[in-house]
Amino acid sequence: MSFDFSKRYDGITGSAIRNIFSLLGDPMIISFAGGNPSPDTFPGEVLSEMAKDILKKDSGTILQYGGTYGRQSFLDVLKELFTEENAVPQDGEVISLTGSSQGIDLMTKAFIEKGDTILTESPTFLGALQTFRLFEADIVGVEMDDLGMVIDDLEKKIIRYRPKFVYTIPTFQNPTGLTMPASRKKEMVEVCRKYGVLILEDDPYAFLRYSGRAEPTIKSFDDGDTVVRLFSFSKIISPGLRVGGAFGNKEIIFKFNLGKQGQDVHTANLNQEMVARYYREGYLYPHIGEINDYYRGKAALMYETAMRYMPEGTRVIRPEGGMFLWAELPEQLNATKLFSEAVRNKVAYVPGTHFYPDGGHHNTLRLNFTMVSEEKIEKGMKVLGEMFKKQIADK
């Protein structure tokens, strides 16, 4: 039988990256292709005792259906975590999510009809691109400089494409690692407000800061209507628990609530409660400190080895935080084509082309350092650097 699938799936194969991730299973391969936090950072012992205790004391509500917005104990924590000067969430403005990716889906569901435009950084998060494509949106990339989206280009594209919203990852962006400073965030809100365009601020890496100081969020420059901000616990507690949250205008969050009802009714209560307790009992901030201590050396080493081994003319962004090093090789190198040779040499990365709404940019690649030992970073970067240099010499 051949199935008459809906058109939203046309061209969505999910395969570009899946083939790459399937290589992660081979223990002989040094994989810089991942995007996972290191399991060494997972607070298994603490969460184990908490899960037991929560289910022992409160199974009547934990195992029962919960509200779609979320458990009050968790919503209270979300509110505290979202609170900044000029950004204090009120009742009805926050909602629990089954991972912050769900917020990308719910925002798109709330606003996008087939053919509507979404502006994104170019390059940007693959999962967001796939979600936007499933809603048959037109995705238009905005130029970036070292401080994130270029505001002139953003304004030009707002005027030209009349987008419904702008999707941005302001801190330690995936895949580039770039961070938008407060001044740029403020400008972004101003230009979006001017044209009545919403902003989806996806900020899962903000706490993974290895140097420098945290900046106010985009949401903190909002008037309350323009910015929807997502929060993720995946990088700072555990991705496997699938817990995140969103903060935005009450009407928008109500649409999130309606859209979420059909998807999963609510985020699992046990998972919300574990995260809430982890925060309430004072574990979260010290734990973030430990994670950052664990990643700081890896990030520095990956940058250093990139500088040491990559061919002359390579542009590398020094990661102040997050999980990735982004590299732009000399124009004549094609990281997409060279991927299979890299794998033959037992090193994997993600070719940068996949992160661009329109493809191209075959001289770019994303390298993850959180899942790899320092010894393997040293070794793998050397192999890659030599391979790229040999390509140039052979031409």
Added chain:
Amino acid sequence: MSFDFSKRYDGITGSAIRNIFSLLGDPMIISFAGGNPSPDTFPGEVLSEMAKDILKKDSGTILQYGGTYGRQSFLDVLKELFTEENAVPQDGEVISLTGSSQGIDLMTKAFIEKGDTILTESPTFLGALQTFRLFEADIVGVEMDDLGMVIDDLEKKIIRYRPKFVYTIPTFQNPTGLTMPASRKKEMVEVCRKYGVLILEDDPYAFLRYSGRAEPTIKSFDDGDTVVRLFSFSKIISPGLRVGGAFGNKEIIFKFNLGKQGQDVHTANLNQEMVARYYREGYLYPHIGEINDYYRGKAALMYETAMRYMPEGTRVIRPEGGMFLWAELPEQLNATKLFSEAVRNKVAYVPGTHFYPDGGHHNTLRLNFTMVSEEKIEKGMKVLGEMFKKQIADK
């Protein structure tokens, strides 16, 4: 700021029933309006120890990202639970879900364009209606008799509306409590195959059987392509854990996988593993026996009190299982209008009109017995019966 929400939300307010559920919080009200399992049936102690042990022994994979299809240990359990004569799931034919409601969403996402038709029982599950509406489907109800969908009407409507799929709850249907016998299921598959129409078999109540014998599923009459079957652990272990599964043709399940990636990436690992262990360690079937012992008397009492107190001419379906008693009052009574008077009398139910794709049927109501003590069933049914009788006398 007024927001330009997508058209899929037009007319979706989520309020019809929410107002009713908000009454459940009032301890003075005897509520037959719920749809929750009784917390008395939750295996809190066992799950508490399991959660602790799972996180202690395997936090490295439990707290890490998982695959979208699901954890192998859980998929193996799903396969066993789906297995019947003529229905043996192969690799790629099952997927984990964050509650089986997610399967309704993913099926709709996979097949429905705006304006496509879905056939449903009339009345049917409210959550399904809302999901179908969010995808802008046309919903057409199929007539029911005491054995479920009337096949002649089903065939007539397939020819007339060319639906993409038929949504059915074959066992202890929500809201009617009706069960489709094997012969009817077979006919349903035959007529759907004849016209190339898919079936979504949503069967969350199948294990809640208080008398009689389990029948083969619709899926067991399938050739492998026509039927997608959903499995839910919400009624037999816990709804708060949000764990379910789907079984269908590999291509369809692959579309579920793609659609799920953007929604929640994967179902939380801890939750999958708890359910898998609960089954593997032999707790599930004895627990189902206990649940059924707990509900059996309530179901019988609700039927008996309905027969005793409801006005002459009321049609009541005796529940052989599930969670609901369905009542059709004499035509001159309007259960929708009388709802507020019932609440003044401190008893709540769900007016049946909400379950019909086209509304109407104001003489119907759904009564839940799983959450109410036998004393309150006796008292509440008496109050309702007297109120309805008084209405007739006053006319």
